[in-house]
Amino acid sequence: MKKWIVVFVILISAAGLVQGASNLALSRASVKAGYNFDFEQIVIGADLNMGTLARDLYLVPQLEFSLGGDYSVFSIDGTLQYYFPTSGTIRPYAGGGIGFRTVSWDFGNGLDGSDTDFVLCALGGADFDIGNPRMHLFSDLKIRFMGWGSDMGLWFGLSFAL
DSSP states (O other): OHHHHHHHHHHHHHHHHHHOOOEEEEEEEEEEEEEETTTTEEEEEEEEEEEEEETTEEEEEEEEEEEETTEEEEEEEEEEEEEOOOSSSEEEEEEEEEEEEEEEEEOSTTOEEEEEEEEEEEEEEEEEEOSOTTEEEEEEEEEEEETTEEEEEEEEEEEEEO
């Protein structure tokens, strides 16, 4: 499965590079909250839209953190997000990326520890126009694949122009 995600990201990147030139510059920031289904935790995070690598292909680093229960989770991902051409107020996207994730746990009685893994991720979602050209809402579903398995989270956020 990991191999197919890498192939998918490479193909989208190559297709985008053929269609247009890059325009890398910090253009948007996002704040978000979500739910991690595997750790059963509320998660908060932030994204930075670093501009386009090619037409409709954006570089979006992501930072995510959750704390509660027996686990705390910290993730940094670098994602590529391809926005499908549309003419409406909803802009769907799909993408993937790579990153690192640290999971710490404390079950009491000396049963604590942490683990840091290299991760591959796949995501899909949509931006929603709210009538303000400087802001939009978004939602996405992200799945991460790492050495010990995978996890999935659902996100909702607000993105604003810088």
